[in-house]
Amino acid sequence: EVHLVQSGAEVKKPGESLKISCKGSGYRFTSYWIGWVRQMPGKGLEWMGIIYPDDSDTTYSPSFQGHVTISADKSISTAYLHWGSLKASDTAMYYCARALSGQRGAFDIWGQGTKVTVSS
Amino acid sequence: DIVLTQSPGTLSLSPGERATLSCKASQRVSSSFFAWYQQKPGQAPRLLIYGASSRVTGISDRFSGSGSGTDFTLTISRLEPEDFAVYYCQQYATLPDSFGQGTQLEIK
Numbered sequence: 001e002v003h004l005v006q007s008g009a010e011v012k013k014p015g016e017s018l019k020i021s022c023k024g025s026g027y028r029f030t031s032y033w034i035g036w037v038r039q040m041p042g043k044g045l046e047w048m049g050i051i052y053p054d055d056s057d058t059t060y061s062p063s064f065q066g067h068v069t070i071s072a073d074k075s076i077s078t079a080y081l082h083w084g085s086l087k088a089s090d091t092a093m094y095y096c097a098r099a100l101s102g103q104r105g106a107f108d109i110w111g112q113g114t115k116v117t118v119s120s
Numbered sequence: 121d122i123v124l125t126q127s128p129g130t131l132s133l134s135p136g137e138r139a140t141l142s143c144k145a146s147q148r149v150s151s152s153f154f155a156w157y158q159q160k161p162g163q164a165p166r167l168l169i170y171g172a173s174s175r176v177t178g179i180s181d182r183f184s185g186s187g188s189g190t191d192f193t194l195t196i197s198r199l200e201p202e203d204f205a206v207y208y209c210q211q212y213a214t215l216p217d218s219f220g221q222g223t224q225l226e227i228k
Contacts, residue, residue: 113164
């Protein structure tokens with residue numbers, strides 16, 4: 001069975017760094033795009049960016065470019081979302097999700113989400 | 121960037137009724153690259169429809185998608201209690217991909 005399992009909830013202070021993870025199983029990790037989606041408390045879904053794990057080809061939404069880094073380690077079937085310096089406004093649930101086919105696209109498999117709280 | 125505007129923001133219906141959810145794009149979107157998701161409280165979103173009208177395996181045939189150009193529709197026939205949730209549209213034709221702001225489908 002195909003799964004994406006994300007790392008656990010995090011509580012951080014403004015200015016701290018953070019890297020959350022998303023581990024794929026049950027499929028060929030290198031053959032499917034993995035995206036990251038933000039959901040702020042009580043709000044909708046925001047597309048952050050996407051990576052192709054085989055060659056780490058990455059595209060970001062302009063809204064997130066420069067503030068987060070998306071990466072992947074195909075040897076351990078894991079994608080990452082990294083912040084160098086967190087802000088209180090980064091408080092949200094973050095989901096990773098797999099694109100439906102070998103192309104960038106709709107997300108058919110989702111991780112359970114990682115809740116990030118940034119507070120002084 | 122393509123902005124997706126969903127309407128209505130909230131839809132109040134009773135079980136057994138038909139729901140029609142709309143998503144309008146700020147630019148033309150190829151129907152091959154349009155999707156609908158359902159999200160229930162405390163859960164990750166679930167893909168329902170991709171390619172504007174293709175239903176994901178295992179999704180009830182009460183859910184159907186249609187549309188082209190800038191106007192897309194998700195229709196849920198004969199609402200069941202488990203259908204009351206938030207629904208999002210998504211375009212993945214033009215980077216950056218984008219989601220609509222969501223339609224809350226609530227029990228009347």
